[in-house]
Amino acid sequence: MTFRSTRGDCTDCASSSEAGNEALALAMPGEGEGFHDLAWLATQQVGCALAAVALYEGERLRLVAERGLDASLVPAVEALLRAVGPRLPGLASDEGSVGTMLPFHAASAVFSRSGKLLGAIAVADGHPRPTPAVAALPALEKLAAIAAHMVGYREIKRRHRIAEQLAHVDSSLLLVFDTDGNVSFANMAAQVLLGEACDPTQPIDGLFPARLQTHPAAAARWLDGSAEPATLAQTFDLQVIDAEGESRTLEALRCAWLAGADTGLALSLRDVTDCPSRQHEVQSRLDALTGLPNRDGLLAMLEGLRARGVPTTVALLGLDNFRSINDLLGHRIGDTALQVVASRLMHWLPADAYLARCGGDEFALVFPCAQLETIEPQLRPMLRGLARACEIEYQRVHVEACVGLALDHAHEDADETLARAGLALQHAKRAGSRQVRRFAPGMRTEAIDRRRLDLELRRAFRQGEFELHYQPQVDLRSGLPAGAEALLRWQHPERGMLGPAEFIDALSRSAIAPAVGRWILQRACCDAATWPTVGGRGITVAVNLFPVQFEDEALPQEIEVALHAAGLPAARLELELTESIALRGDGAAEPALAEISLARLRALGLRVSFDDFGTGHASLSMLHRLPVDRIKIDRSFVRDLAISRGSEAIVRSIxxxxxxxxxxxVAEGVEDEAQRAILIGLDCDRVQGFLYAPALPNAEIRRWLLANGGDHNTSANAQRGTIHG
Structure with missing residues (x-):
């Protein structure tokens, strides 16, 4: 016997005459069409009486065509065909039954272009021949190549038959996917609705991406039908983007097809986008303003990625000072600004990432299979691009943001992932605009401590533990007191008297900040009304505002109430604003916001000053547009006046x-005569610091004022009632 096999192994199939007869019996009418002609051609080319063609179905070799074969020769021909696969070129097989029953025989393997073993073609004769069998190999190899082309053509026809059969299903859209999960057929209705999305070779997860699905995990399991029975048929709502870029809901009926050893998936689809029940389910997971998934949709998305074992990084993006846009420019402009942010984020978003709006001014970006080290450098230029000014209804609006990063862990639920990203976002916002921070375990401990402190602050306010102390301000030209700054103190029941550095940041972020701010205003006005005059003039009291107060439209009215209740002229009240309150954090003042707010306050007749000037990023070119009366030089510049030429130069410039x-x-932190002398030479107006007095309780500040030039006819308001927190 002579054979040739030029590729890899094949697996033995039937090994008995019964198995061979079964193969013959399984040959369906029409299946061997064309291959019978090939078998006849083989007998003519080699000049022998018998030829056979067999093809593999999975690991099973199946006879599809023969010429001159009777049942008695089936075992020998079967052994001849099986021998092709595992042998190497040029070797002779054991004669056995083949040599006894078929003295002349030769075979060649049939391979696809990719090298896959498809089957074999063999010729044989019951009588010995003078010509060696090896002479038949060139002809057999050519016939094997023809057989390979016929197999490919048959596969194309088979797929078309599947598509034609499924096309009779009562549905407007039809998609057929091959064994690799790629589109192999789409009817005209599907092509019209989906456009290029259903082009051949489009993967199924590209056509129905998880980020669009209402139930991503369930959708992934439903679409993965490779292990399901061919009879499985059930419906599922899938979300797609149509050719016009619109979101559509398609009710899908899945039909797994089986053809030989190949399996695949066919989907019969019906557009149910306008069906009320489907709309309600989809809309419940979408944000009405931006069309993005909402928090519920985001959580479902994360659970779906986790169910598929996909490692994920979540970036929580929070806008800076967005509330001021709503309050001062209106919610309509604020809503449009959120839509602008969503559009810019979608334009920047990598193809494999997802975007959702968590609510308010927060968006979530989900990055599957991405490392923090690769994401963080991409986020910084994104934040710069997001900060580009936009014009909405003739208003110039700046929207900036910070980002907190967290990894999604399999042992925690999606809510916990968002909570950790939220903690990182809080740290990013405290660091300034356009900041990115990763979650660290210490952030959790710090958050717990802040929560404990917030509860203590609420109790302290409720039980009247807060006090106001006043540090005098002295006029450098006259040497007489001119005002005093109100400073908050906390008489803690266990830790004693605490200065603002211990709690003021936490208090400013607390929900009780507005109430505490109102109490400070009322208390300071009442106390100032009891102070003696100096040289016949009333002493001003300076009050620091919390950021939330400056953003509150009711602030002017609250000030009027406090002044009226105390009987204090508005000219004797000064409001101190930090640069972070009145100016944007990036150094570019927002005149539409800051000017309006400050103008409303100045209209009451009171004064406004910048506190800690020089330590922030205020734009000097904008100072003339903001109605401010005084600038306070931070103590960090005053401290080194006598020893640092740089500090002196800064103060002189201010x-x-x-x-x-x-x-x-006004210069803060003056502690010695050398500093005072330099400030006099620099033409500074007022100073305050330990050189004159620390912050004093109200009773002591009254005595100090009397002792330092105050008129002894104490104000008639000295005995007015107290204000309680």
Missing amino acids: VLIARNFDMQV
Whole structure:
């Protein structure tokens, strides 16, 4: 016997005459069409009486065509065909039954273009021949190549038959996917609705991406039908993006097809986008303003990725000072700004990432299979692009953001992942604008401590543990007291008297900040009304505002109430604002917001000052547009006045700037005569610090004022009632 096999192994199939007869019996009418002609051609080319063609179905070799074969020769021909696969070129097989029953025989393997073993073709004769069998191999190899082409053509026809059969299903859209999960057929209705999305070779997860699905995990399991029975038929609602870029809901009927050893999936689809029940389910997971998945949709998305074992990084993006846009420009402009943010994020978003709006001014970006080290460098330029100014209804609006990053862990639920990203976002916001922070375990401990402190602050306010102390401000030209700054103190039941550095940041972020701020205003006005005059003039009281107060439209009315209740003239009240309150964190003032707010306060007749000037990022070019009366030089510049030429130069520059804008200057932290002398030489207006007095309770500040030039005819308001928290 002579044979040739030029590729890899094949697996033995039937090994008995019964198995061979079964193969013959399984040959369906029409299946061997064309291959019978090939078998006849083989007998003519080699000049022998017998030829056979067999093809593999999975690991089973099946006879599809023969010429001159009777039942008695089936075992020998079967052994001949099986021998092709495992042998190497040029070797002779054991004669056995083949040599006894078929003295002349030769065979060649049939391979696809990719090298897959498809089957074999063999010729034989019951009588010996003078010509060696090896001479038949060139002809057999050519016939094997023809057989390979016929197999490919038969596969194309088979797929078309599947598509034609499924096309009779009562549905407007039809998609057929091959064994690799790629589109192999789409009817005209599907092509019209989906456009290029259903082009051949489009993967099924590209056509129905998890980020669009209402139930991502369930959709992934339903679409993965490779292990399901061929008879499985059930419906599922799938979300797609149509050719116009619109979101559509398709009710899908899945039909797994089986053809030989190949399996695949066919979907019969019906557009139910306008069906009320489907709309309600889909809309419940979408944000009405932006069309993005909402928090519920985001959580379902994360659970779906986790169910598929996909490692995920979540970036929680929070907008900075967005509330001021709503409050000062209106919610309509605020809503449009959120839509602008969503559009810019979608434009930037990588193809494999997802976007959702968690609510309010927060968006979530989900990055499957991405590492923090690769995501973080991409986020920083994204934040810069997001900060580009946009014009909405003739208003110039800046929207900036920070990002908190967290990894999604399999042992925690999706809510916990968002909570950790939220903690990282809080740290990013405290660091300034356009900041990115990763979650660290210490953030959780810090959050617990802040929560404990917040509960203590609520109790302290409720039980009247807060006090106001006042640090005098002295006029450098006259040497007389001119005002005093109200400073909050906490008489803690266990830790004693606490200064603002211990709690003021936590208090400013607490929900009780507005109430505490109102109490401070009322208390300071009442206390100032009891102070003696100096040289016949009333002493001003300076009150620091919390950021939330400056953003509150009711602030002017609250100030009027406090002034009226205390009987204090508005000119004797000064509001101190930090740069982070009145100016944008990136150094570019937002005139539409800051000017309106400050103008409303100045209209009451009170004064406004910038606290800690020089330590932030205020734009000097904008100072002339903001109605501010005084600039306070931070104590960090005053401390080194006597030993640092740089500090002196900074203070001199600040004084010069103030003079150019018709503003006065107050220097904080003056502790010795050398500093006072330098400030006099620099033409500073007022000073405050331990050189004159620390912050004093109200009773002591009254005595100090009397002892330092105050008129002894104490104000008639000295005995007015108290204000309780």
